[in-house]
Amino acid sequence: MMSDPNSPSPAETENLVVIFLGFAFATFFYGLTFFQMYIYFSRYSKDDMWIKVLVGAIFVLDTTSAGLVSDLVYDYLITMFDVNLEVIYATPAFCIQDLLSVIITLIAQLFFAKRLHTVCRGPTSITSRSVSVVVLFCAFIAFVFGLVSVGQFFQQRELSAFALPSMAVIAGISQGFATVANIIIFIAMYWSLRPARYPDMSLPKGVFENLSMLFVGRGLGLIIIQLAYLGTFVASPGKPYWVAVQMVASRIYANTVLGLLNVREVRRGMGLNEEDTFSDRHDSRDDGLPSALQFRSTKGTQQSSSSSQEAENSRSSEIEEMSKSFTDDHNLESIHSRCSEQLAYDKASLS
Template sequence: MSSPSPAEVENLVVLFVGFAFATFVYGLTFFQTYIYFSRYSNDHTWTKLLVGALFVLDTTSNCLVSDRLYHYMVKMFDVATEVLYATPAFCIQYLLSVILTMIAQLFFASRLYTVCGGPTSITSKSVSTAVLFCAFIAFVFGLTSVGQFFQQRQLSTFASPSMAIIAGISQCFAAVANIIILIAMCWSLRPARYPDMLQPQGVFENLAVLFVCRGLGLVIIQLMYLGTFVASPGKPYWIAVQMVAPRVYTNTVLGLLNTREVKHGVGLNEEETLSDRQDSQNNSFPGQLRFRDIKTTQQSLSFSPQGESSRGSEIEEACKSYADNQNLESISSHCSEQNAYDKASLS
């Protein structure tokens, strides 16, 4: 048996690396879905349907990625794979990645519509419309790429100008939508606009909020996808990123939902009122308990001189009333004993 060619080794290595990372990130999808349904039991119906749809689509996509690896590394073990062909499972998985990208961007568009000012704000309408427009263009051109996938079936044809332009436009508009999401989320959810909002503490929490709740992870994975494709559309490098990208989109949405605090089984967004969040601390998990303001706690525990004197007078009055009650009880018991003695002497 002849040794594999460099092109064949390159293709198989890219497929295996993409499968390994995609499977690892899918484990986070499974874990986060379990956390959501166990913690937010009374959450809104539409949010539950969103999480369920993301889990089903991401699970199906990951199964198709596994089928792709099985096809090239097991079924075609004795066949040279210097040129990769798109199997039906590959085409369907590519379609699911386009759908998952669209769902995640629609979710963030709805978040921006809320945090940027609501239905009465022109900024809210403008930003949400811009994200929806870019997401729609990316979705339409992504569907066109899927149709070309089903027709051509040869991945090297993406190097052709027509297919490269269509796929590049789809990925470019998706990247623009993610950049708008990142900038708008960071601008809207700043302490100046929401002074009562809980602020992250430490490097880890700040990175988690930036990557998940603000959408930096979406920007990074989409720019990696766009960069690898534009740099070499005829090479398989972008395929590995394409395997991982849908799971990053899914876990970003699930992570944002799972970082909310809980109140009676309903998730509270980070821009919710302070009173609602303080009430929710009694209903949240131990890991969710946080102190809003240490100074307020210290002020509530401190005693002023006037308060101490008033409390001292109250204690003295209570002691006096207690002593009076004791004296009354002793007098009444003495009188009852004297009456009993008189009755006995008369008898």
């Protein structure tokens, strides 16, 4: 039995399946991006302006990237339907989408570097400065080599060209340094935000909350997606497997940053990080300013509540005693007046 000459070859089928799966997962995670953007702007209306700009920039970049991925799939499945796709040709949409992925990765790593500058024993600590500088260095190297890799993509336009040693080394360095930055972020975040350093910090309860804390709050999800990206590329740089991971990676970075912002406790439109939620500081009601939102610890709150309750009880007791004394005095006055009236009546009748 002879095969149909018009049927796609196994290599072409593999390429199309990988691209379609990457598009499907990328679209799903973009839906999460849109949902998280809505949650942020509806809850944290009084956040700092730089955070709002960050969320807006991530949403715009991720939306543009998702649109380019859709255009890419349309080109491969509709426009280039009669073209042999045994070797994937990088369209302009593919190259620009790769560039946006590099930019989103840099923004997410810069955001975590700023978080580390705060949680690693404060901005003036040598530890926080050292960790932040190392993360920034790795993120910058990954970004620069990522730009070079995107430039090579614009020139070669064939995916198989990444099997060449010169292009594979440049792309591998970019992804390798991005992976190192994510590993440092996870270790530093996990080590810094522990109950021993922040005893008043609220702890997650249950399996789901603990997993969410690890994947989003500590950055474990960034390590997993970046290792998958690096592993598929190193294993087969000329194959399309890493392309599907690359489509999803930028969405993971975007949703991790947005998720970390949305899990914060909200007070009067402002978000409080987990290490600040129950800090032992003065109550924000004393200042009356949303920018000075700081709260007492749970123990202090309970003590103040019990003191206020005792004060209220003592006031109510005093009020009851005063009302009783007032009632007694009023009764005595009424009795005295009645006795006076009775004496006057008796005198009048005798006379």
